Amino acid sequence: MSNKLYSTDYGKYYLGKCEETIQELKLKEKVQLILTSPPFPLNNKKQYGNLNGEEYLTWFTGLAELFSSVLAPNGSIVIEMGNAWEKNRPVQSLLHLNSLLSFVNNEKAGLRLCQEFICYNPARLPSPAQWVTINRIRAIDSFTHIWWMSNSDYPKADNRRVLRPYSKKMKKLLESGKFNSGKRPSEHVISEKGFLTDNHGSISHNVLELEQIDEDRELRLPYSMFSISNTKSNDFFTKTCKEKGIVPHPARMPLELASFFIEFLTDEGDLVLDPFGGSNTTGFCAEKLKRQWISIEANMDYGKQSIIRFKEPSLNSSIKMGAFEL
Template structure:
């Protein structure tokens, strides 16, 4: 009897010793300022990106990617005094999770599933999945705090004339955005399926602004834009109405391939893809502002006035005056030239005054303005499901259209109200009970 209790006590002592040692190692690893400070927020963000709950094994690799953890450290193992081995990085993540549980940011409980608690959502200023909350409104506009998937459930089917958005781009290195290309394509396939039912079958257009993504570690482009286009046409039966290109002369080049290695030119182009239900989109290019004729074109007409008509290489006898100025400018092309979003507009100034960083990936209002003018009439409804700073909503209002905006980041959405809060019809809406915690700073 006595020998049994001695054995049990020894075994308990060994377990305690092992636990202390493991914890000490984890502490040594995680209390390095570089990793300890870095792990908690990405852990919360990754959980949020998984809809608020995830298996730990689904998070380790994502976090390692986010934090650029070197390969040898990801697979590094350590051996305890009793000969048992453990993986160092997952152990550090589990330690960060434990700290987050103590801080009330992650729910205590089922160790097989980690779940973000309300204070965790509040820390991120991200909305919980399944919820769409009205944050501000105007006579002709509303802004919802919601993920695109949840906002879709709050908007009447067939009620929209234009969905225009610029999603987070898939980056294999996941420096910005959180998707690999296959994940992004699957996500967008779901969203386009929802959006298709939200646009009017007669007048509706879906337009998506996308930027090229590089194949990680190479100067090559991912063909994700082509795959997305094919999915819209083949999986959803939409018509590809048009492609436009936005040339931003001030765009920075890719650091590795354009600046350092100099193997490829600066990528100054972004893409706009237009889709609709039917083969005849309800558009009118006459709504676009007139563009000036090129000086060489005008000189050509002046020459043509002085000589008789001549045969073209194609064989037709066309007098160049047939294309003479009509007063409305040349037919609009599909190239949009516009510098990036301004840093000194009302929105940016108000952000600075409020101590908030302006949204890092805004497009200039020239982009939504052109899309809205081409595809909608005054009074129609424009929706941006990934509204960011709500450049689209402001452009819609300026052009006499109505807007719906949704965005899952409360920080971005609150700052976007700086575009409208000087208007007499602007209304900020209090958060419903139970959600105020989510909005806590």
């Protein structure tokens, strides 16, 4: 491909519009997971190229058929999308929700919604600033929606790969071997040994906390998210961008979020696709987890800065430049 910016041990990063590049790559039924955070449907256009209004809705809905066509028969699509607000009004827009609904309801795509997730991130800047910090009539928007979709009722998935560490209370219960069994007010009947099997961790929730909501409660990230958090704590990418005077992509997907779904929905060697690659969080996490990956991005500047991720010493990944020399 003439628009390949670079490749690594496991992946390739292309410059161009995702619609055209996906068609050129001939990926039909080869992708196990599409993991992406598309440009948000904002009322004011930003540098990373979002559309707005009905134009956005039409464009986004049309992507469903294209994305579905490249999925493996048991593949998944995971889309992160934040909230949108009406221009100059303290009112949430319905555009992002209508876009997601229209995407999954596109009859030509044959998709279904497997589950909705919420990603809570207290580190997000107070927004929308006008109504939160100036007029002070709204609360901080601190979460994004994540929709997990598939072309199958039973896509590849295993929640045992994204277990959370047991709570202190559960660890004590396993040590004691005793449990208050019997009938609950909910009319569920708990057997004597129903909670005494050590499954090496508890099943993850569909609310993903990047930091704990309750500071007095222990944060129990899934093991996959915890391992990537160790990378984030050192944040080679952000520090290097700062040193070089580079302004990072303004809407980066959290590393923990990407690693969670890659672990949950793929095996080593599977192909992960990000049609809106940006600074390439998806490719970076896929590389660390030994998955094949392809990322596509229309903005050359974001493509250039994404190379920094693969220079992180702990990754030990080789980079080969493509047709575009930097």
